[in-house]
Amino acid sequence: xxxxxxxxxxxxxRSGDLTSKAYIVTQELLRSYLVDEKGKEHIFTFAPAxxxxxxxxxxxxxxDLFIDALEDSQVEVYTNATDLDPQPQKLLNRLAVLQxxxxxxxxxxxxxxxxxxxxxYPDIVQRVPQKMIASYLGITPEALSKVKSQRxx
Amino acid sequence: xxxxxxxxxxxxxRSGDLTSKAYIVTQELLRSYLVDEKGKEHIFTFAPAxxxxxxxxxxxxxxDLFIDALEDSQVEVYTNATDLDPQPQKLLNRLAVLQxxxxxxxxxxxxxxxxxxxxxYPDIVQRVPQKMIASYLGITPEALSKVKSQRxx
DNA sequence: ATCATTTATTAATCTAGGTTAAGCGCGAAA
DNA sequence: TTTCGCGCTTAACCTAGATTAATAAATGAT
Numbered sequence: 001x002x003x004x005x006x007x008x009x010x011x012x013x014r015s016g017d018l019t020s021k022a023y024i025v026t027q028e029l030l031r032s033y034l035v036d037e038k039g040k041e042h043i044f045t046f047a048p049a050x051x052x053x054x055x056x057x058x059x060x061x062x063x064d065l066f067i068d069a070l071e072d073s074q075v076e077v078y079t080n081a082t083d084l085d086p087q088p089q090k091l092l093n094r095l096a097v098l099q100x101x102x103x104x105x106x107x108x109x110x111x112x113x114x115x116x117x118x119x120x121y122p123d124i125v126q127r128v129p130q131k132m133i134a135s136y137l138g139i140t141p142e143a144l145s146k147v148k149s150q151r152x153x
Numbered sequence: 154x155x156x157x158x159x160x161x162x163x164x165x166x167r168s169g170d171l172t173s174k175a176y177i178v179t180q181e182l183l184r185s186y187l188v189d190e191k192g193k194e195h196i197f198t199f200a201p202a203x204x205x206x207x208x209x210x211x212x213x214x215x216x217d218l219f220i221d222a223l224e225d226s227q228v229e230v231y232t233n234a235t236d237l238d239p240q241p242q243k244l245l246n247r248l249a250v251l252q253x254x255x256x257x258x259x260x261x262x263x264x265x266x267x268x269x270x271x272x273x274y275p276d277i278v279q280r281v282p283q284k285m286i287a288s289y290l291g292i293t294p295e296a297l298s299k300v301k302s303q304r305x306x
Numbered sequence: 307a308t309c310a311t312t313t314a315t316t317a318a319t320c321t322a323g324g325t326t327a328a329g330c331g332c333g334a335a336a
Numbered sequence: 337t338t339t340c341g342c343g344c345t346t347a348a349c350c351t352a353g354a355t356t357a358a359t360a361a362a363t364g365a366t
Contacts, residue, residue, distance in 0.1 A: 036260035044255065056248035064256060081245055088235050091244045095209035098251040102197065103217060105258040106291045107189035110323070129343065138259045143323050145345055263353070282313060296353050298315055 003076050006030070006069040013055065013067040020063050022054035022081040023047075028073035029127060032065040033135070043136040046070075046124050052094065054081050070128060105138060111147040113137045156229055159183070159222040166208065166220040173216050175207035175234040176200075181226035182280060185218040186288070196289040199223075199277050205247065207234050223281060258291060264300040266290045 003026065006012060013020055015034060023030070030047045032055065044065055047053040053075075055063040078084040104113050114137060118125055125133065131141035156179065159165060166173055168187060176183070183200045185208065197218055200206040206228075208218040231237040257266050267290060271278055278286065284294035 034256055034260070036256075038260075040260065042256070042259045044252070056245060056252045058246060058249045059242075061249075064252070082241050088241060088244060089212075091241060091248070092209060092234055093211060095244070095247060095251065096211045096214075098248065098255065099197070099209045099217070101255055102251065102258065103187055103189075103195070105255065106195045107187070107191075107193065131343070139322095140324060141344075142325080142346085146323085149345075284313065292352095293354060294314075295316085295355080299353085302315080 001076055001078055003074060006073045006075065008069050008072050011066060011068040012075075013063060013065065015063055015066055017063040020055045020057065020080075022052060022078045022084045023067070023075040024078070024084070025049050025051050025053060026074045026076060028069070028071040029124075030067060030069050030073055030075070031128075031132070032067045034064050034066070041135060042138070043132055046121065046128065046136065048124065052084065052090065054084075056081070056094075070132075109147075110137065110139045110143055111151055113139075114144060114147065154229055154231055156227060159226045159228065161222050161225050164219060164221040165228075166216060166218065168216055168219055170216040173208045173210065175205060175231045175237045176220070176228040177231070177237070178202050178204050178206060179227045179229060181222070181224040182277075183220060183222050183226055183228070184281075184285070185220045187217050187219070194288060195291070196285055199274065199281070199285075199289065201277065205237065205243065207237075209234070209247075223285075263290065263292045263296055264304055266292075267297060267300065 004012075012023070012030075013032075025047045027049055029049075030053050031043055032045045032047070032053055033041055033043045035041050045051075045053060053067055055065040055067070057063060084090075104116060108116065114133070117133060117137060130144060134141045134144040137144065157165075165176070165183075166185075178200045180202055182202075183206050184196055185198045185200070185206055186194055186196045188194050198204075198206060206220055208216040208220070210216060237243075257269060261269065267286070270286060270290060283297060287294040287297040290297065
């Protein structure tokens with residue numbers, strides 16, 4: 001394991017890569033995202049300090065995700081996801097987070113997803129542009145702006 | 154670990170339960186699903202033989218999912234998810250599956266999601282009613298019926 | 307075989323959110 | 337200080353999918 005610094009905007013993994021590492025964020029903030037066939041960007045995860053970022057892929061399949069830094073950051077690099085977790089509880093927590101995400105995507109409206117996000121990640125709401133939050137929620141920035149102004153009434 | 158038989162329709166876990174177990178399916182087919190605040194049912198996972206079914210939840214939080222059998226089935230019961238996986242690769246695979254699912258929900262249309270499902274789970278398409286597939290895809294049975302008939306042209 | 311229940315299809319209408327486009331405020335660079 | 341670029345908002349219009357409802361087909365129970 002080694003530690004590396006990443007400057008804001010720097011990319012440490014690309015979609016299509018055939019090898020991927022796992023990172024534990026020690027400082028600041030990264031994100032992982034994908035670009036779909038229509039060319040649209042979707043944020044998969046925000047990763048503040050203490051979180052893991054990695055592309056969770058089946059063996060021998062290419063990466064889907066890009067990973068870059070939203071602020072000047074620092075991460076611990078692990079050569080693969082399996083040796084990153086002596087205690088499986090960390091992996092189970094990640095499963096729990098992804099499960100909740102799927103449940104939200106399937107059952108909640110745009111404004112409900114936003115309010116849930118505000119509750120769970122109040123600090124991130126302050127640190128990233130609103131259009132990135134929209135991207136994470138699976139809606140357009142225009143739609144997010146609209147539902148927020150409707151809620152205000 | 155012990156093995157139990159489950160008859161079609163039998164429920165082995167309920168949303169709100171404060172304890173949950175993990176199951177490896179040895180025979181036939183189970184599903185996990187949730188009921189949202191509007192009372193609508195959403196299938197979270199189909200679990201054919203060889204798969205794991207479990208509610209992936211953070212420690213000390215109640216279950217979100219119901220788990221029941223779609224056919225007469227048999228499972229191995231593990232008292233908790235951590236002792237179910239000596240080899241972490243299984244957990245990583247589950248992460249990969251959930252990640253793909255989120256990507257599909259965020260970036261694909263109804264018919265694209267259906268075609269992806271057909272590719273990945275051809276056997277399940279044959280075994281469960283179409284409305285359950287719609288529920289898994291995050292759309293209504295009517296919408297699935299519509300896009301399939303449009304595709305036929 | 308008959309009846310009841312569940313599932314699938316189709317069609318009409320409605321709505322959340324997408325698309326396009328214009329205008330505005332603000333911070334960074336010259 | 338101006339200007340450029342970016343992020344946010346608003347508004348008009350459009351579309352995928354939801355809702356409701358009616359009918360038909362399949363499945364299961366007696």
